[in-house]
Amino acid sequence: MADDPLTTGELAALTRRTETEFAIIKSELTTLTLKVNSLDHKLDALASDVRTGHAAIIEMLATVIAQGKSPDAP
Structure with a gap:
């Protein structure tokens, strides 16, 4: 079967397509x-x-709290 030119050609074409797709x-x-x-x-x-x-x-909140203010105050 490997000596069949059609099979050999088809196998070569399939190999090229596979290598191209892999690349x-x-x-x-x-x-x-x-x-x-x-x-x-x-x-x-x-x-x-x-x-x-x-x-x-966090630094701003710490400053506000250190000043004795509530962080929730407007």
Whole structure:
């Protein structure tokens, strides 16, 4: 069966298509990985900003309480 030219040609074509599709999938996975890493860095930066904001709020509340004022007062 391996000596059949039609079978050999079809097998070669199938192999090329499979290799091409594998290369496309690999490229898309690489792109996706880069995007996920970028998103991860952005989320880290956002979390840092949130922590900084929380720290500022806590500092302001501590100042208000130290002045003897209620944080709920207008």
